Every structure is written in structure tokens, then in C-alpha cells.
Amino acid sequence: MRASADCFRAPLVLRIICFLLVSAERSRTLGCARLLGAWLETSFSTSRFRRLVLHLPRLYPAALWARLDRLSAVAEFSLSPPVLVGAAYAAFLVLGGSGVSRAAFLPVAVFVPAFALGYRVCSAARARRVAFEEHSQRLALSLLLASLAALCLDIYRAGAVPLIEPAARAKLSVALTYASTFLVPAAVLLGAELCERHRRGSISTAEVRMYLLALAAGAVFLITLLGFRTQTAVAVLSFLILMRMYRLIGNAEILAAAVLLVAAVGAIGAHRLASGGGEADIGEVLGGRAKLTVAVYDQLVRQLQEAGALLTGYYHGRLALSTFSSFLGFVPGPGLGARTAVAQEFGVSGISMTSTLLGTVVLDLGLVGVALFGISSGAAIGSARAIAFTRTGAALYSTLLAYILVGIETGLVDFSVLLLFSLPPLLLLCSLWRCSG
Numbered sequence: 001m002r003a004s005a006d007c008f009r010a011p012l013v014l015r016i017i018c019f020l021l022v023s024a025e026r027s028r029t030l031g032c033a034r035l036l037g038a039w040l041e042t043s044f045s046t047s048r049f050r051r052l053v054l055h056l057p058r059l060y061p062a063a064l065w066a067r068l069d070r071l072s073a074v075a076e077f078s079l080s081p082p083v084l085v086g087a088a089y090a091a092f093l094v095l096g097g098s099g100v101s102r103a104a105f106l107p108v109a110v111f112v113p114a115f116a117l118g119y120r121v122c123s124a125a126r127a128r129r130v131a132f133e134e135h136s137q138r139l140a141l142s143l144l145l146a147s148l149a150a151l152c153l154d155i156y157r158a159g160a161v162p163l164i165e166p167a168a169r170a171k172l173s174v175a176l177t178y179a180s181t182f183l184v185p186a187a188v189l190l191g192a193e194l195c196e197r198h199r200r201g202s203i204s205t206a207e208v209r210m211y212l213l214a215l216a217a218g219a220v221f222l223i224t225l226l227g228f229r230t231q232t233a234v235a236v237l238s239f240l241i242l243m244r245m246y247r248l249i250g251n252a253e254i255l256a257a258a259v260l261l262v263a264a265v266g267a268i269g270a271h272r273l274a275s276g277g278g279e280a281d282i283g284e285v286l287g288g289r290a291k292l293t294v295a296v297y298d299q300l301v302r303q304l305q306e307a308g309a310l311l312t313g314y315y316h317g318r319l320a321l322s323t324f325s326s327f328l329g330f331v332p333g334p335g336l337g338a339r340t341a342v343a344q345e346f347g348v349s350g351i352s353m354t355s356t357l358l359g360t361v362v363l364d365l366g367l368v369g370v371a372l373f374g375i376s377s378g379a380a381i382g383s384a385r386a387i388a389f390t391r392t393g394a395a396l397y398s399t400l401l402a403y404i405l406v407g408i409e410t411g412l413v414d415f416s417v418l419l420l421f422s423l424p425p426l427l428l429l430c431s432l433w434r435c436s437g
Helices: 002-009 012-025 028-045 048-053 062-074 080-095 104-123 135-158 166-171 174-181 183-199 205-224 229-245 251-275 282-306 318-325 337-343 355-385 391-408 415-432
Strands: none
Touching: 002 251, 012 415, 028 048, 028 135, 048 135, 062 251, 080 104, 080 282, 080 355, 080 391, 104 282, 104 337, 104 355, 135 166, 135 183, 135 205, 135 391, 166 251, 174 183, 174 415, 183 205, 183 229, 183 391, 205 229, 229 251, 229 391, 282 337, 282 355, 282 391, 318 337, 318 355, 318 415, 337 355, 355 391, 355 415
16 A cells, blocks of 8 residues: 555656556566466476586686686776776777867767766665566566577578678568567576575575576577677676676676677677678777777767757757667658668768767767766666666666677667666666555
8 A cells, every 4th residue: 555655646757657567567468478487497497408507516617716816806996887988988989099089079078977977866766676576587587588589580580690691680680689689688687696596695606607607608609699799798798797796706807708708709790701702800800890980970070060060969869769760660750770870971871880879879969969868878777776786686787787888889779778778767766666566
């Protein structure tokens, strides 16, 4: 009754949010997902695969990991998301090209304080019970199975594995590809369950580390089959952030994994270039892509500045709508992806161009849009941090922070990513008003 009273006194928008989340929790669809998750739990617990997994701790490299732990203890430090994102963005612009104009740093100077504001306000909230947390493991298993099915069907429709045959990427289904990308947050949510069991003392450090490595390796391998380097990087970073949150790894492990990740992303790019008849080594691929992305972003800012549209942008919201109209036909908008619209600004058709995290935002709504985007993205990650005491919150925080770090180069313009960013604020609002049931 108390929850119902709180919901009744809440503003109309919050009451609608609470009603939708509570309805989702009690829906037949979610009930079926929980039943499917329960069946998967039972099937796994009685399978030979589980007995094989239980042998993984025997492979634990105790001596090597002890050395890494000692190195991490020497270089122990942590950065808050606003500092981390701001430093990474500035470093990317500096390393991406020597001819970057001063104007290119202006949107970053607007974005970072706005991001910090949104993050600090929302992360300071004190949530209570979080919706869907009670059945998070079963929901994660169901989501993992559904994403895996979408991935297999997507590859089957394409007629080839895009990682091996990059030309097959053009034949992928947008809807199935978006559904496939939820494989990563589902796997990270299962990883958060393992971390919680370790925190409670149910499994040892050696066990949780090996289980997480196996889970991460499986998720990274599967999502990499689609041939999108962004998803590969997000998968790796999500697990690193999750393990760092639970103090299962330190900075030494993160540095080692980052080096391997950069090499892997470069190798994928080199393979894609070679399949098209080009030739370049990993360093040239990474350096060339970074320089091109920064150059595109810098040119967009310069053009807006010369046209006197840097404050309010050029498209006035149409690019933001294109993220939805390119996937949902009933949404008004140009029906083109934001990256495709950026390419058209340079007179190029048939391809898409990345313009860093803020390129499409500043082109669409200018510095005003950058400020709003900073506040909203900071609020999303801050909301996830506020509920990170739960498995759902920890998984969302790790995944969203990984997305925004990778998005410094690729941008955040995909429908599925924006959908994921909308979840933490909704869950936090519902939790604050104690309307989650």
C-alpha cells in the first residue's frame, strides 16, 4: 500500500514510468522469459558442459596472476567516469591529428562539465529496490539465448560469417543485428551474478576469475563474428570494468587487456582491408582510422563555425530523429543513419562516416545539443552507478561506460545503444519512488 501511495503522489510522468515498469515485471512475456531462464538453469546444472566448466579453476595461473596483483597494488588508482571520458576524448583528438583546430576542443569543453553534472546528480541518488533484480539471472539467460538465436539467424541470412567475409556485412538484417548486440549486456549480467557469489564467499577468487574469463571469451568470440569492431571493444571493456568494480583485477590487468584489445581491433581492420584488395599493417589501420575520424569531426566543427551555426547546429533535431526513423518507419525523420548523414555532408553516398562522440551531435544541435547530450549521457551512467549495488545496476554501469568510451571514436547513434542508455534512469526513478513492487 505504501508503494501505491508513493506512486499516486508522484508526478504524472513518474507515475507512468512506474506503471510501465511494474506492468513489465508482471507481464506474461517476462513470466515466460523467467520460465525459460529457469529451464536453462536446470539444463545447465545437469549438463556435461557444467562439469567441464567446473574444471576451469585447475587452469588458474596462480603465479602469473599474483605478479599482476602486486604490480596493480603499486600502481593503484582509479578515475571517475567524467575524468576518464574527458581525458580519453582529449587524448584521442591530440593523437588523432596534429592539425586539429582549437574550435574542435570547444564542444569537448562543453560536454565534459555537462557530463559531470548529470553523472554527479544521478549517482548521488540513494536507490532501494531495483525492478527486475529478483529474477535478473534468469532474465539474463533468456536474453542471452534470444540474442544468440538472432545472431545465428542473422549470419544465416547473410550467407557467410562477416568476420571472415566482410562483404557479408551488407546483407545483415538491421533488426537482427540490433537484437544480437544484447548478447553483451546479457553476458555481463551473468558475470555480475558470478561476482556477487564471490563477494558472498560462495566461490573463490580463482574460480570467479576463470569463470569470468571463459564467459568473456565466449561473448567476445560470438559478437565478433558479426565483424563490427565496436561490439568487440565494448564486450572486452564491459568485462574489464565489471571485474575492476569488484576488485578482481587491477590496473596491470587492464593495461595488458587494453593492449591485446587494440591489437585485435587493428587485426580485424587489416583483414577487412585485405579482403577488399588493400594492404596495411595493424598500426596503419589504427592510425589511419583515428586520423580520418578526427579530421571529419574537425571539418564539421569548422564548417559550422564559418556558417555561424556552431551554437544551435544545422539539422535542428533531424539527425537525432534519424537514429529512430532509420529503424522505426513510423517515426518522422530522414530515414538515414546519423553516420550516413555525416558522409553526405562531404558529398559521399553509399557509406557511413564516424565523427567521434560529438560529431553528429554538434552537427545536429550545436553546442546546445552537446550540453544536453552531456547531461543526459552522464545521467544515464550516473543512474547506473546509483543502482550498481545490484547485479542489474553493475552490469548496466559496466556496459554503458564501455559504450561511451568506445563511442569517443564511433559515436552513440545506434537505436539499440540509446535504448540501453534509457534503462538506468527509468530503473532509478522507479526505485526512488518505491514503485517497483
